[in-house]
Amino acid sequence: MLSTMQDVPLLVTRILQHGMTIHGKSQVTTWTGEAEPHRRSFAEIGTRATRLANALRDEFGVQQGDRVATLMWNNSEHVEAYFAIPSMGAVLHTLNLRLPPEQLVFIVNHAADRVVLVNGTLLPLLVPLLPHLPTVEHVVVAGIGDRSALEGLDVRVHDYEELLEGRSDSYDWPDLDERQAAAMCYTSGTTGDPKGVVYSHRSIYLHSMQVNMAESMGLTAADTSLVVVPQFHVNAWGLPHATFMTGINMLMPDRFLQPAPLAEMIEREKPSHAAAVPTIWQGLLAEVTANPRDLTSMKQVTIGGAACPPSLMEAYDKLGVRLCHAWGMTETSPLGTMAHPPAGLTAEEEWPYRITQGRFPAGVEARLVGPDGSFLPWDGESAGELEVRGTWIAGAYYGGASGEPFRPEDKFSADGWLKTGDVGVISSDGYLTLTDRAKDVIKSGGEWISSVELENALMAHPEVAEAAVVAVPDDKWGERPLATVVLKEGATVDYEGLRAFLAQSIAKWQLPERWTVIASVPKTSVGKFDKKVIRKQYADGALDVTKLD
Numbered sequence: 001m002l003s004t005m006q007d008v009p010l011l012v013t014r015i016l017q018h019g020m021t022i023h024g025k026s027q028v029t030t031w032t033g034e035a036e037p038h039r040r041s042f043a044e045i046g047t048r049a050t051r052l053a054n055a056l057r058d059e060f061g062v063q064q065g066d067r068v069a070t071l072m073w074n075n076s077e078h079v080e081a082y083f084a085i086p087s088m089g090a091v092l093h094t095l096n097l098r099l100p101p102e103q104l105v106f107i108v109n110h111a112a113d114r115v116v117l118v119n120g121t122l123l124p125l126l127v128p129l130l131p132h133l134p135t136v137e138h139v140v141v142a143g144i145g146d147r148s149a150l151e152g153l154d155v156r157v158h159d160y161e162e163l164l165e166g167r168s169d170s171y172d173w174p175d176l177d178e179r180q181a182a183a184m185c186y187t188s189g190t191t192g193d194p195k196g197v198v199y200s201h202r203s204i205y206l207h208s209m210q211v212n213m214a215e216s217m218g219l220t221a222a223d224t225s226l227v228v229v230p231q232f233h234v235n236a237w238g239l240p241h242a243t244f245m246t247g248i249n250m251l252m253p254d255r256f257l258q259p260a261p262l263a264e265m266i267e268r269e270k271p272s273h274a275a276a277v278p279t280i281w282q283g284l285l286a287e288v289t290a291n292p293r294d295l296t297s298m299k300q301v302t303i304g305g306a307a308c309p310p311s312l313m314e315a316y317d318k319l320g321v322r323l324c325h326a327w328g329m330t331e332t333s334p335l336g337t338m339a340h341p342p343a344g345l346t347a348e349e350e351w352p353y354r355i356t357q358g359r360f361p362a363g364v365e366a367r368l369v370g371p372d373g374s375f376l377p378w379d380g381e382s383a384g385e386l387e388v389r390g391t392w393i394a395g396a397y398y399g400g401a402s403g404e405p406f407r408p409e410d411k412f413s414a415d416g417w418l419k420t421g422d423v424g425v426i427s428s429d430g431y432l433t434l435t436d437r438a439k440d441v442i443k444s445g446g447e448w449i450s451s452v453e454l455e456n457a458l459m460a461h462p463e464v465a466e467a468a469v470v471a472v473p474d475d476k477w478g479e480r481p482l483a484t485v486v487l488k489e490g491a492t493v494d495y496e497g498l499r500a501f502l503a504q505s506i507a508k509w510q511l512p513e514r515w516t517v518i519a520s521v522p523k524t525s526v527g528k529f530d531k532k533v534i535r536k537q538y539a540d541g542a543l544d545v546t547k548l549d
């Protein structure tokens with residue numbers, strides 16, 4: 001028997017229309033580095049998004065399914081693109097501006113982007129690539145930046161503001177199928193070639209509702225979210241869409257992502273929420289330790305994308321800022337888990353829950369698969385690879401303009417679940433603790449050592465700024481951990497001292513023998529520890545390693 005309910009498609013268009021009317025007064029504030037930031041209301045953004053859609057259709061002939069790329073910082077024009085492009089039935093393709101040039105070329109060609117919207121300040125990055133991007137017909141430049149390098153290139157160049165001028169404020173938004181592509185994002189390639197994930201209108205809509213649930217970020221129109229996580233990193237974790245649903249104000253850093261301007265932004269604009277990867281919070285902590293600032297407006301901070309060291313959480317607790325740990329991936333839109341503790345606990349009882357990756361929402365089903373392919377119990381002890389499925393989880397990767405979507409065996413199970421490549425345990429009450437990425441686990445004499453556990457323990461040392469641990473080949477054990485450590489300024493601790501410190505919380509057989517001090521941990525394009533690079537440096541003999549007895 002079928003239901004009697006209306007079958008209304010879940011569309012990004014609806015989120016746009018809702019945000020620009022019901023929450024028309026909410027604002028996007030973009031940092032400019034000048035005396036005043038730039039402010040634009042949701043109503044204005046909606047109107048300008050409508051003009052942008054008109055321009056894309058009338059000037060460039062953009063049709064449903066065409067890919068329109070953005071190479072932009074987090075700012076209000078980028079939000080306009082977020083709504084204009086999917087609402088007209090085209091596909092928003094956010095480009096990661098930190099990728100190596102050859103990967104960017106690969107991605108733009110693979111997606112066959114027709115138009116690129118670019119911030120003027122990023123032209124030095126785009127211009128050298130353009131001769132290698134045959135599908136790109138139009139470049140639209142937004143904001144300040146020298147445009148002279150574009151002269152003489154075989155591409156039509158437009159100014160964003162001029163393009164919008166005189167356009168109609170209405171658009172006959174098409175009736176789309178909710179399963180149509182709305183946006184795409186390539187994985188950052190931390191562990192392989194970038195692969196395209198294509199989000200549907202439906203997946204974005206449902207994911208936005210989840211972001212807004214109290215068990216996730218749970219913000220309202222009374223909040224301002226400092227969106228540090230880039231709009232090219234899994235749709236800024238869904239925030240631009242979620243904010244238009246409930247009127248949450250956004251504070252956008254544009255290109256001012258360094259610790260000092262971030263600290264100033266927080267003190268001046270007083271956001272109640274922020275979202276960023278651990279590296280950002282490490283940097284900000286060092287900044288406010290040296291130059292104290294009031295960060296206490298931030299009632300809640302969402303931290304994820306890489307494991308949050310418990311010592312970092314503690315340090316922010318002391319500053320009156322509560323970090324809430326979240327796990328996700330490009331393939332999961334990204335919201336997978338969030339670490340809100342169960343109700344009714346004391347602060348002390350909450351702590352073990354807060355340092356997990358968190359609990360799954362109803363929309364995300366999870367299972368753990370052991371090395372022999374069997375499903376493992378949720379007992380907090382049995383470690384296996386995490387597999388997930390749900391309405392905002394990828395079921396395949398984009399196969400290119402003429403190719404079919406593809407499902408590599410190492411990424412999707414035979415019954416269609418996403419293999420996350422993350423290894424961990426789940427407690428009986430559904431809290432996920434990740435011990436490692438499958439590729440980063442250290443296999444020592446048939447036992448597994450968690451690189452993340454060693455890193456967290458090291459980063460709890462008062463003289464350690466950052467630490468990354470990787471597996472290196474060992475004649476006797478197969479693999480052993482190599483600890484690479486960034487010391488704080490003026491630190492006096494030696495390797496023996498660090499090992500003794502680790503021995504307080506780590507089993508003896510897991511303690512690293514190999515140590516090296518480095519200036520900084522190499523980072524990926526989205527700010528995660530780049531262990532590939534460290535392993536290669538070690539293999540090339542580029543690290544000055546001390547081996548303890």
Ligand code: ADP
Nearest residue numbers: 187188189190304305306307326327328329330
């Ligand atoms: P890439 O896979 O290219 O690095 P993603 O941003 O999709 O790009 O990364 C997803 C991965 O990041 C996850 O599979 C996981 O390994 C890691 N990750 C994300 N959040 C967390 C977290 N809270 N704790 C530990 N690891 C995390």
